[in-house]
Amino acid sequence: MYNDLEGKTAIVTGSSKGIGRAIAERFGQEGMNVVVNYHGDEDGANEAAENIRQAGGEAIVIQADVSKKDEVQQLLEAALKVFGGVDIMVNNSGFSKPESFHEMDEDTWRSVIDVNLTGTFLGGQMALRHMLDHDMKGSIINISSVHQQIPKPSDSHYAASKGGIKLLTETMALEYADKGIRVNAIAPGTIATERNKDTKPENEAKQMKKIPMQSFGKPEEIAAAAAWLASKEASYVTGTTLFVDGGMTLYPSQLEL
Numbered sequence: 001m002y003n004d005l006e007g008k009t010a011i012v013t014g015s016s017k018g019i020g021r022a023i024a025e026r027f028g029q030e031g032m033n034v035v036v037n038y039h040g041d042e043d044g045a046n047e048a049a050e051n052i053r054q055a056g057g058e059a060i061v062i063q064a065d066v067s068k069k070d071e072v073q074q075l076l077e078a079a080l081k082v083f084g085g086v087d088i089m090v091n092n093s094g095f096s097k098p099e100s101f102h103e104m105d106e107d108t109w110r111s112v113i114d115v116n117l118t119g120t121f122l123g124g125q126m127a128l129r130h131m132l133d134h135d136m137k138g139s140i141i142n143i144s145s146v147h148q149q150i151p152k153p154s155d156s157h158y159a160a161s162k163g164g165i166k167l168l169t170e171t172m173a174l175e176y177a178d179k180g181i182r183v184n185a186i187a188p189g190t191i192a193t194e195r196n197k198d199t200k201p202e203n204e205a206k207q208m209k210k211i212p213m214q215s216f217g218k219p220e221e222i223a224a225a226a227a228w229l230a231s232k233e234a235s236y237v238t239g240t241t242l243f244v245d246g247g248m249t250l251y252p253s254q255l256e257l
Contacts, residue, residue, distance in 0.1 A: 002231035006031035009083040010230070011075050013037045013066050013123055014093030016044035018193040019143060022219030023090055023226045024059070028052030030227060033083040034059045035075055037066070039093070058083070066093045066119030076126050085134065088230045089127035091120040092143040096158040109157045116161035117168070124172055128181065137180030139230045142169050143222075144187040146245045162187075166241060173239030182238040184229050189245025192216040212247030212255065 009032065015024040016038035024034050025048055034052050036059050038045035049059035062078045064071040079086045094116040097108055120142050131138040147155065148162040165185060173183040190207055208214055225244050228234055243249055 002030055002227060002233060004232045005227065005230060007033070008087040008230075009033040009035070009079055009085060010088035010090060011035040011037065011079055011086055011123070011127070012090040012092055013064075013075070013119065014039070015048055015090075016041035019188060019191060019219050019222045020090070020092035021048045022223040023092065024048050025051045025055065026220065026223035026227050027088075027230075028055040028057030028059065030057070032057050032088075033079075035079045035083075035086075036061045037064055037075055037093070039063065039065055065115075066091075066123060067114035069122055072119070072122045072126055075123075076130060085136070086127060086130055087136065087138050089123055089138070089140045090143065090226060091123040091141070093119050094143065094145075094161070096155055098154045098158075100154055101156045104157065112157040113161050113164075116158065117164045120165050120168060124168070124183070128172070128176060131181050132176075132179065138182075139234075140172065140181065140183045141226055141229050142183070142185040144169070144185045144241060146187050146189045146243065146248045148185075148187055148241065149249055169241065170239045177238055182229075182234070184234075184237060184239065185241040186222060186225050186229070187241050187243045187245065187249075188217060188222050189243070189248040190216050191222060192218055210248055210252055211245075212250060212252045215246060217244060217246055 010027050012024040014020040015036045024036050027034050036045045036049045045061045049061050052059040060082050142165050144165045145162040147159045148166040152159045169185040
């Protein structure tokens with residue numbers, strides 16, 4: 001646990017399930033105030049908020065589409081009204097709609113880019129403006145993916161969005177480092193979320209060959225990384241991507257040589 005996080009306020013987008021929910025609930029364990037955001041899963045968001053309260057934190061639940069500026073602004077307004085400000089912004093919302101590049105239409109391309117990359121831009125910009133206006137030394141954490149580095153066939157829009165998050169994170173960090181605002185990213189590998197629980201055994205075995213540690217990660221392991229990056233323990237860390245991937249980015253095929 002990080003004592004300096006107690007009483008601080010975080011917005012976590014896409015926190016009704018998966019990695020986002022794990023981060024929000026870990027922040028609750030740290031005694032933080034959390035704005036739990038959801039798009040469609042209201043029940044999951046309410047469950048996350050209750051878990052946060054039971055762990056010792058405080059929480060409110062706000063529906064918002066992170067690809068829309070006015071709805072992202074509602075997250076900040078809610079945090080200001082209930083908790084008085086925002087110390088930590090976690091841009092987690094993201095999804096993918098796999099499709100071959102030559103068959104992908106513009107609407108499919110834009111839907112993924114708008115949530116994953118534009119949503120990160122809007123959330124980051126909103127948080128930065130608030131921190132600058134109040135002379136705060138806050139922390140912004142963008143959830144990327146190993147696919148900011150590893151190409152992903154049939155997911156060109158997803159890989160492009162995560163590659164964009166990498167350089168967006170680094171550029172934001174460089175631009176605002178002298179203001180004491182830290183901007184970092186976390187790049188998860190294959191994580192045991194709802195999305196991966198229905199993976200067929202043969203597909204799971206195929207995926208496992210890409211992971212030197214021979215196991216899927218847990219959402220709680222990404223949450224632990226987020227808590228560290230948000231804390232003073234990481235006070236000299238900015239502009240970096242922390243890969244939490246069981247070694248996926250280490251070219252595991254080399255083990256077969």
